[in-house]
Amino acid sequence: MNSTEVLELVDNLVFAKTGKHLEYLQKDVLKGTIEGKTYSDIAKDSGFSESHVKNVGKELWNLLSLILGEKVSKTNFKGVLEKIKSHNFSSTIISGYCHTNPTANNINIFPERERSPTSVENSQATKNQPQLYLAEAPQDFNCYDRSSELTTLSNWILKDSSRLITLLGISGIGKTTLTLQLIKQIETNFNYIIYRSLRFSPSLDTTLAKLLEIFSEKTDIYQNIETQISQLLDYLNQYRCLIILDDLQMLFCSGKIAGKYQAEFENYQIFFQLIAEMNHQSCLILNSREKPIEIAQLETKNNCVRSLVLGSLGLAAKQILQNHKLSDEETWENLIDIYQGNPRWIEFTATMIQELFDSSVAKFLQWEKVILNQSLVAELDKNFQ
Numbered sequence: 001m002n003s004t005e006v007l008e009l010v011d012n013l014v015f016a017k018t019g020k021h022l023e024y025l026q027k028d029v030l031k032g033t034i035e036g037k038t039y040s041d042i043a044k045d046s047g048f049s050e051s052h053v054k055n056v057g058k059e060l061w062n063l064l065s066l067i068l069g070e071k072v073s074k075t076n077f078k079g080v081l082e083k084i085k086s087h088n089f090s091s092t093i094i095s096g097y098c099h100t101n102p103t104a105n106n107i108n109i110f111p112e113r114e115r116s117p118t119s120v121e122n123s124q125a126t127k128n129q130p131q132l133y134l135a136e137a138p139q140d141f142n143c144y145d146r147s148s149e150l151t152t153l154s155n156w157i158l159k160d161s162s163r164l165i166t167l168l169g170i171s172g173i174g175k176t177t178l179t180l181q182l183i184k185q186i187e188t189n190f191n192y193i194i195y196r197s198l199r200f201s202p203s204l205d206t207t208l209a210k211l212l213e214i215f216s217e218k219t220d221i222y223q224n225i226e227t228q229i230s231q232l233l234d235y236l237n238q239y240r241c242l243i244i245l246d247d248l249q250m251l252f253c254s255g256k257i258a259g260k261y262q263a264e265f266e267n268y269q270i271f272f273q274l275i276a277e278m279n280h281q282s283c284l285i286l287n288s289r290e291k292p293i294e295i296a297q298l299e300t301k302n303n304c305v306r307s308l309v310l311g312s313l314g315l316a317a318k319q320i321l322q323n324h325k326l327s328d329e330e331t332w333e334n335l336i337d338i339y340q341g342n343p344r345w346i347e348f349t350a351t352m353i354q355e356l357f358d359s360s361v362a363k364f365l366q367w368e369k370v371i372l373n374q375s376l377v378a379e380l381d382k383n384f385q
C-alpha cells in the first residue's frame, strides 16, 4: 500500500463514521508517520509549530482508536494498518468495515460535543463499545445479588453525574467484585473504562502517568504534577470515562486515625478534590477499607461527591455455601450472621467446613471452640492493623 492508498483508506474510515474528511494537516501527520518522520520533521515540512502538529496527531490517534476499537498511536500505526490490510479491506468496502466490526459499529465518535453530560436521556442513549483497561482487575468473579447497591451506584453515576464516589467496606466484603459487576452493567455509557489498583502504593506521579498513557503518547506527558492533572481533566471532559482506583487504603498510615494519608501520598487529596470540583463528564470510583479524611468534607459541600458503605452480603451468601456443597441448610443463616455476611470470610470458613467437618455446617457450629483457618487469621490481622 502506498501512502496515497493509506490516506484514502483512513479518510474513508473517518468519513464513514464522522461524515467529515481528513483535514490537510491530519493527512500530513499520517503521511509523515508512514514515512517514519518525527513530529518535528512533519512540523518543518508543513510550516506549523511542532506542538500544534503533535496536538493534531494526538486527536487523530484518539479518533482512530475509537473507530477501530483498539489503541492507535504514532508508534503502532503501521502495525494497525497491516492488520486492517490483512482483513482484506479495500477502500471501497470501508463503510462495510464500520458496519461489520462490532466495535467500530457502536462507537459514538463525538459524544462529548453532542450530548450534555448531565442529561440522563442522553447518557442512556449513548451506547458505546468502550475501551476497557481492566488488566489489573480480577478476571473471574461471581457477584451474587448486590442489586440495591448496583442501582444506587448506577443512579449516582448516570442520573446524578457524580464525579467522585468512594466505596467503603471492611476487607473481603466485596468492593472489588461490586465495581466489576457495575462495569458490566453500565459500560456502554462510557468511552473508556479503566481499573487500577493502588496495592503497591504508587506515587501520584506514577498513577497520573499511567492514566495519561491511555490517552496520549508517552512523550506528550508532562513531568509536572499540576500539568498532568490538568491534562487528565481535559481528557475526562473530552471523553466519558469511568475510572476505578482500588485499594486506596494502601496510601494511608497504619496504626493511626483511619483515612490519614502517609506524607508522600498527601498530594492525592488535591487530585481527588479537583476531580470532584472541576467540570468534566467522567466518574472516579475509589475503593477503600477506610474513609479518606477529605471525602467527608467534600461530600458536604459538593453534590457530585458520594460515598457508599458496603455491608453484609446477606442471604445471597447462601449461594457460596451451596457452591461448596455444604449440608444442614437450616443452619446457614446462622453461619452467615456469625461471619457478618462477609463473602471472603464465608468462603474461607466454607472451605474449612468441607475439609474438617465433612461439609456439615451444623457440626461446625456445635464445636465449642472458635476455629479460624490460617487465611482468615491473616485477614483479620490485616484489619486490626
Ligand SMILES: Nc1ncnc2c1ncn2[C@@H]1O[C@H](COP(=O)(O)OP(=O)(O)OP(=O)(O)O)[C@@H](O)[C@H]1O
Binding pocket: 141, 142, 143, 144, 145, 146, 169, 170, 171, 172, 173, 174, 175, 176, 177, 178, 247, 289, 313, 343, 344, 347
Ligand atoms: N456479591 C458477591 N457474590 C459472590 N462472591 C462475592 C461477592 N462479593 C465478594 N465476593 C467474594 O468475596 C471475596 C472478596 O471479595 P472482594 O475482593 O471483592 O472484596 P474487597 O472488599 O474488595 O476486599 P479487599 O478490601 O481485601 O480488597 C472474593 O473471593 C469474591 O469472589
Ligand SMILES: [Mg+2]
Binding pocket: 175, 176, 177, 246, 247, 287
Ligand atoms: Mg478489593
